[in-house]
Amino acid sequence: MSEAPLLEVTDLVKHFPIKSGVFIDREVARVRAVDGVSFTLHEGETLGLVGESGCGKSTVCRAILQLVTPTSGSVRFAGQEMVGRSPRELRPLRREIQMIFQDPFASLNPRKRVGQIIGDPLELHGVARGAELKRRVQELLERVGLQAEHYNRYPHEFSGGQRQRIGIARAIGLRPKLIIADEPVSALDVSVQAQIINLLDELQREFSMAYLFVAHDLGVVRHVSDRVAVMYLGKIVEQADADSVYRQPRHPYTNALLSAVPIPDPRRNAARQRITLSGDVPSPIDPPSGCRFHTRCPRADDICRNTEPALLDTGSGHAVACHRPH
Amino acid sequence: MTPMLSVRDLRVSFATDDGVVRAVDGVSFDVDTGEVVAIVGESGCGKSVTAQTLIGLTRSPNATISGSVMFDGRDLNTLPDNELRTLRGARIAMVFQDPMTSLNPVYRVGDQIAEAIRAHRSVPKAQALRHAVELLESVGIPNPQRRVRDYPHEFSGGMRQRVMIAMALALEPEVLIADEPTTALDVTIQAQILDLLRTLNSERDVSVVLITHDLGVVAELANRVVVMYAGQVVEQASVDALFAQPRHPYTRGLLASIPRLDSPRSDRLPQIPGSPPSLLTPPDGCRFAARCGSVFADCVKPPPLVAHSRDATHLDRCWATGVSA
Numbered sequence: 001m002s003e004a005p006l007l008e009v010t011d012l013v014k015h016f017p018i019k020s021g022v023f024i025d026r027e028v029a030r031v032r033a034v035d036g037v038s039f040t041l042h043e044g045e046t047l048g049l050v051g052e053s054g055c056g057k058s059t060v061c062r063a064i065l066q067l068v069t070p071t072s073g074s075v076r077f078a079g080q081e082m083v084g085r086s087p088r089e090l091r092p093l094r095r096e097i098q099m100i101f102q103d104p105f106a107s108l109n110p111r112k113r114v115g116q117i118i119g120d121p122l123e124l125h126g127v128a129r130g131a132e133l134k135r136r137v138q139e140l141l142e143r144v145g146l147q148a149e150h151y152n153r154y155p156h157e158f159s160g161g162q163r164q165r166i167g168i169a170r171a172i173g174l175r176p177k178l179i180i181a182d183e184p185v186s187a188l189d190v191s192v193q194a195q196i197i198n199l200l201d202e203l204q205r206e207f208s209m210a211y212l213f214v215a216h217d218l219g220v221v222r223h224v225s226d227r228v229a230v231m232y233l234g235k236i237v238e239q240a241d242a243d244s245v246y247r248q249p250r251h252p253y254t255n256a257l258l259s260a261v262p263i264p265d266p267r268r269n270a271a272r273q274r275i276t277l278s279g280d281v282p283s284p285i286d287p288p289s290g291c292r293f294h295t296r297c298p299r300a301d302d303i304c305r306n307t308e309p310a311l312l313d314t315g316s317g318h319a320v321a322c323h324r325p326h
Numbered sequence: 327m328t329p330m331l332s333v334r335d336l337r338v339s340f341a342t343d344d345g346v347v348r349a350v351d352g353v354s355f356d357v358d359t360g361e362v363v364a365i366v367g368e369s370g371c372g373k374s375v376t377a378q379t380l381i382g383l384t385r386s387p388n389a390t391i392s393g394s395v396m397f398d399g400r401d402l403n404t405l406p407d408n409e410l411r412t413l414r415g416a417r418i419a420m421v422f423q424d425p426m427t428s429l430n431p432v433y434r435v436g437d438q439i440a441e442a443i444r445a446h447r448s449v450p451k452a453q454a455l456r457h458a459v460e461l462l463e464s465v466g467i468p469n470p471q472r473r474v475r476d477y478p479h480e481f482s483g484g485m486r487q488r489v490m491i492a493m494a495l496a497l498e499p500e501v502l503i504a505d506e507p508t509t510a511l512d513v514t515i516q517a518q519i520l521d522l523l524r525t526l527n528s529e530r531d532v533s534v535v536l537i538t539h540d541l542g543v544v545a546e547l548a549n550r551v552v553v554m555y556a557g558q559v560v561e562q563a564s565v566d567a568l569f570a571q572p573r574h575p576y577t578r579g580l581l582a583s584i585p586r587l588d589s590p591r592s593d594r595l596p597q598i599p600g601s602p603p604s605l606l607t608p609p610d611g612c613r614f615a616a617r618c619g620s621v622f623a624d625c626v627k628p629p630p631l632v633a634h635s636r637d638a639t640h641l642d643r644c645w646a647t648g649v650s651a
Contacts, residue, residue: 022495049637052512052513052514052515053483053512081573131609159601160369161601162601164340166594189368189369189539190368190539190541190580190583191368191579191580191583191597191598192368192601193371193583194583194584194585194595194596194597194598195597195598195599197585198594198595198597201594216512216513217585218513218587219584219585219586219587220585222585222587222591223585223591223592223595229493242591243591246587256514257513257514258587259517260513260514260516260517261542261587262516262517262520262540262543262545262546263542263586263587263588264541264544264545264547264569264584264586265543265564265567265588266546266565266566266582267569267570268588269546271547274517276514276518276521277514277517277518278518280482280484280485280515281512
């Protein structure tokens with residue numbers, strides 16, 4: 001892909017200060033939620049971002065949209081820098097980037113009717129109003145598999161899967177170029193999860209949107225992604241096209257993650273070689289020296305304890321941050 | 327051999343403002359000594375209500391419970407509360423889904439375990455605390471001497487779930503009911519907890535009733551599987567038979583709709599259309615018919631749960647498998 005990327009994130013850093021003190025807040029420590037993340041996303045492409053709780057994947061989403069102000073680094077969307085812009089300057093860019101949230105129960109205002117939830121962004125950006133607005137919203141409802149009659153209902157009248165469809169209708173209304181989906185199917189049952197994944201897939205083809213798809217379920221990420229980035233403690237440890245990450249994981253963490261996923265087949269499970277990581281993820285307040293994964297890594301040695309590995313391309317776009325890759 | 331736990335025609339319904347919800351509608355299964363039986367299904371299928379009813383946790387003024395739960399020659403469903411209390415925790419223990427809310431935040435972890443022990447056995451507190459240290463060690467918590475004095479918030483999610491398991495094992499129960507024990511955990515931590523449960527099951531011969539929505543977890547841990555849909559058992563089989571030859575269209579649909587790591591990537595995920603029926607007014611016939619791809623005339627009648635092949639332990643609730651078998 002030679003054309004300019006749609007989204008270019010470079011050295012993105014977000015530290016949250018921990019303050020203490022009676023009269024004057026002193027910063028006593030900082031949570032290094034995102035600590036130097038870079039990636040690009042092209043038009044119509046899906047980048048899957050995986051990692052465990054607390055690895056910083058949701059903070060990356062928020063920092064891209066400037067919902068939290070990045071500590072440093074750059075986010076360029078369609079060639080325009082987003083970091084440091086005022087809310088007024090950001091508004092036209094936000095029309096092009098929409099977000100789908102994890103929890104369909106918390107991300108819809110319970111006091112608003114469905115028509116208003118989906119219609120508000122269209123009205124705010126001056127796309128449509130009045131009868132035209134209603135017609136557009138009803139079209140959107142039907143497009144995501146709901147009915148036009150649902151226009152006057154409230155969110156509590158819908159199931160989790162249907163609510164997620166409402167959230168999707170709200171996100172695609174402005175025909176964005178990029179959708180940031182933060183765990184869009186993790187709160188759903190398996191059978192409903194498949195419906196929503198298929199819907200997102202169809203919409204992507206129809207409107208040629210790019211997706212930044214954040215999830216902890218490695219099976220889901222493999223299914224939807226063209227490329228995959230694996231995060232651990234605020235950093236990307238491996239990045240490549242989806243097939244090579246899953247077929248030939250190079251980073252020991254990716255390897256362990258993949259081997260930890262239970263496969264719904266008792267015979268294959270029994271035959272599989274397992275790597276069980278010991279211990280928990282260290283605190284992002286005081287991340288380990290050198291490679292952040294060395295405390296849990298079965299391959300770690302002296303260099304891993306002392307020197308931080310850079311994310312380097314090992315050929316054909318497969319990048320890995322490891323001194324002792326597979 | 328009589329089974330450790332034998333559930334027959336269990337029915338639980340709750341009176342609500344909207345009407346009577348028939349959460350569990352005629353569930354029967356056995357759990358043998360040292361066996362892991364998984365109850366699998368989606369939200370609202372009645373799997374958790376089934377598990378909680380086994381030890382009387384659903385007893386309340388608005389609940390109607392019928393059927394029997396036989397354990398050691400007694401029917402737990404008709405046992406008075408005080409007698410049930412002597413069994414619960416001691417001989418049948420439970421591990422809950424959410425390790426964040428199932429421990430008391432204002433008591434030290436060791437004290438909570440010791441309290442559970444002293445509720446059933448008259449031992450001095452110091453001895454109960456020593457036992458708590460051993461238990462924490464046995465579930466793989468580092469530095470147990472120091473950790474017994476910590477509060478729940480000082481533990482991570484995976485470690486809290488280990489504390490819950492330690493507490494459940496304190497009185498060496500014969501049956502452990504684990505309600506979504508790994509759902510709140512990350513995959514690498516889930517793998518640790520599954521390893522722990524497997525070890526406990528094989529070393530101590532504890533029978534486990536595992537409630538989960540994750541068929542991967544079922545394949546890892548279970549010997550036998552009960553698949554529930556809309557309050558009923560729709561299929562029941564050994565773990566090998568269920569995954570090799572799923573019979574009920576719901577089981578097959580569920581298995582197909584998981585994006586798996588061990589099979590080639592498909593363009594489109596097979597999906598089950600629609601959503602489960604309301605348990606206020608479940609359909610008269612087959613409860614899955616509205617979402618099923620192979621419906622025919624018989625499906626308006628309620629199908630029985632029967633064996634349709636030579637394997638008498640493989641039961642399913644579908645008219646179509648009866649015709650084709």
